[in-house]
Amino acid sequence: MGKNRASYILIVLLLFFVILEFVIIILQRNQPKEPKEIRTTSDVIIKDLRYGDSFNTIPVVNADGNETAFKYGEHNTVLFYLSSSCASCGDALRFAGRLQSVFGEDNLQVLLLWSDSMPVSLIEEYDIAPENCFSINDSIAINTPTPTAYLLDSQGSIIYYNSDIKICMEKLYMQVVEEGLEEQLRINANHYLMEYYGISDFGKQQIVYFCMDGCPDCAAADDILMSDDRKDERSLYYLYTYNDTEPSHERDEYALLKLVYDIKWYPSFLVLQSEEEYGIVGEVPVETLLQELNRMGGKAD
Numbered sequence: 001m002g003k004n005r006a007s008y009i010l011i012v013l014l015l016f017f018v019i020l021e022f023v024i025i026i027l028q029r030n031q032p033k034e035p036k037e038i039r040t041t042s043d044v045i046i047k048d049l050r051y052g053d054s055f056n057t058i059p060v061v062n063a064d065g066n067e068t069a070f071k072y073g074e075h076n077t078v079l080f081y082l083s084s085s086c087a088s089c090g091d092a093l094r095f096a097g098r099l100q101s102v103f104g105e106d107n108l109q110v111l112l113l114w115s116d117s118m119p120v121s122l123i124e125e126y127d128i129a130p131e132n133c134f135s136i137n138d139s140i141a142i143n144t145p146t147p148t149a150y151l152l153d154s155q156g157s158i159i160y161y162n163s164d165i166k167i168c169m170e171k172l173y174m175q176v177v178e179e180g181l182e183e184q185l186r187i188n189a190n191h192y193l194m195e196y197y198g199i200s201d202f203g204k205q206q207i208v209y210f211c212m213d214g215c216p217d218c219a220a221a222d223d224i225l226m227s228d229d230r231k232d233e234r235s236l237y238y239l240y241t242y243n244d245t246e247p248s249h250e251r252d253e254y255a256l257l258k259l260v261y262d263i264k265w266y267p268s269f270l271v272l273q274s275e276e277e278y279g280i281v282g283e284v285p286v287e288t289l290l291q292e293l294n295r296m297g298g299k300a301d
Contacts, residue, residue, distance in 0.1 A: 049142055165254045210268040
């Protein structure tokens with residue numbers, strides 16, 4: 001009897017320690033992870049951020065130079081790590097407003113974090129909310145290049161990051177698809193494009209033309225559209241691929257609108273009839289292009 005009792009107590013103790021270990025592991029996972037730190041000879045601490053690490057461990061100041069803390073979105077947060085001396089960071093800064101408009105404030109929080117001084121004039125130029133702008137203390141740096149985009153959860157922990165922002169946007173959009181928000185994003189994008197291009201007169205057909213420089217099909221579509229007797233009944237807004245190098249071309253930065261409208265072919269045409277009414281003409285034979293556009297515009301062939 002005594003032997004059985006001792007075995008029973010031993011089993012209970014073992015179960016207790018197994019459960020205790022499991023609880024400790026769960027609690028540790030829920031705590032913000034402190035990234036590794038590397039101290040350089042210039043006395044700058046480099047934060048070695050990885051998946052699961054928390055941005056709550058990075059001390060930051062706001063646009064007024066006061067110490068503050070990040071405020072993350074309830075659903076999704078994108079943080080852009082930038083530098084005022086980085087040439088390509090201007091694209092990311094300009095893009096932040098478009099990203100916020102398309103996703104909407106209820107679905108996404110967009111934060112900007114500078115590794116150095118904050119360019120106040122650019123923040124004002126691109127109409128970025130100052131409360132979403134931060135900079136790091138001069139004695140701290142993050143081990144990723146600028147610009148880098150981070151996807152964060154509601155606690156500020158890193159879900160994904162990439163210096164190729166286009167790839168990061170694809171990852172973000174996959175999360176939105178899982179939440180069933182594709183159509184809402186398209187409506188938001190319609191509204192954004194109407195404001196961006198100043199579209200208000202629907203007496204003419206309003207078309208956002210997704211095009212690619214050097215594309216033979218785009219050149220053929222241009223010839224058809226320019227020679228059409230009804231060309232004055234259309235307004236065309238050319239939107240080139242994100243990697244287009246011509247400065248005068250309006251680009252689809254980081255292919256965001258290509259993602260939102262599921263554009264798979266160049267040329268493609270977004271026909272806006274109102275903020276919520278639209279149609280997309282994608283891969284069609286060039287000889288039927290006018291027929292498709294006229295059909296969407298409610299016009300007879």
